[in-house]
Amino acid sequence: MFPGARMGERVGKNKCFVISEIGEPGSLPRKRADRFLHIIERAFERVAVQTGRLIRAERLDGDRGVENFMRSVVIRIMRDEFIIAVLSNRNPNAHLELGIALAAGRRVMILLEHKEDM
Secondary structure (H helix, E strand, O other), rough: OOOOOOOOOOEEEEEEEEEEEOOOOOOOOHHHHHHHHHHHHHHHHHHHHHHHHOEEEOOHHHHHOOOHHHHHHHHHHHHHEEEEEEEOOOOOHHHHHHHHHOOOOOOOEEEEEOOHHH
């Protein structure tokens, strides 16, 4: 079990938590985040074709039962098997979540739209 977990919660095998700026529906940040999520999902589809292993990429905005957002972020960072951080537009929340993941010793793949985003 991992810190902050409830009894019965399991490690998110075959799950990838996507750290990303999200933005309001229809906004430019949301469109950018959706584009990156689509790219990640397509990459995992290729992995599934080649290996037979299906990995599901998810952002937290798809989780409708979130009461305490930051607690949910930390749980996903600690639970999910993979973490990808999309650092576009220098979003402070995404950088904070990346810092939490790195401080927890998690390996993170970082994606940038432009090298200046880092």
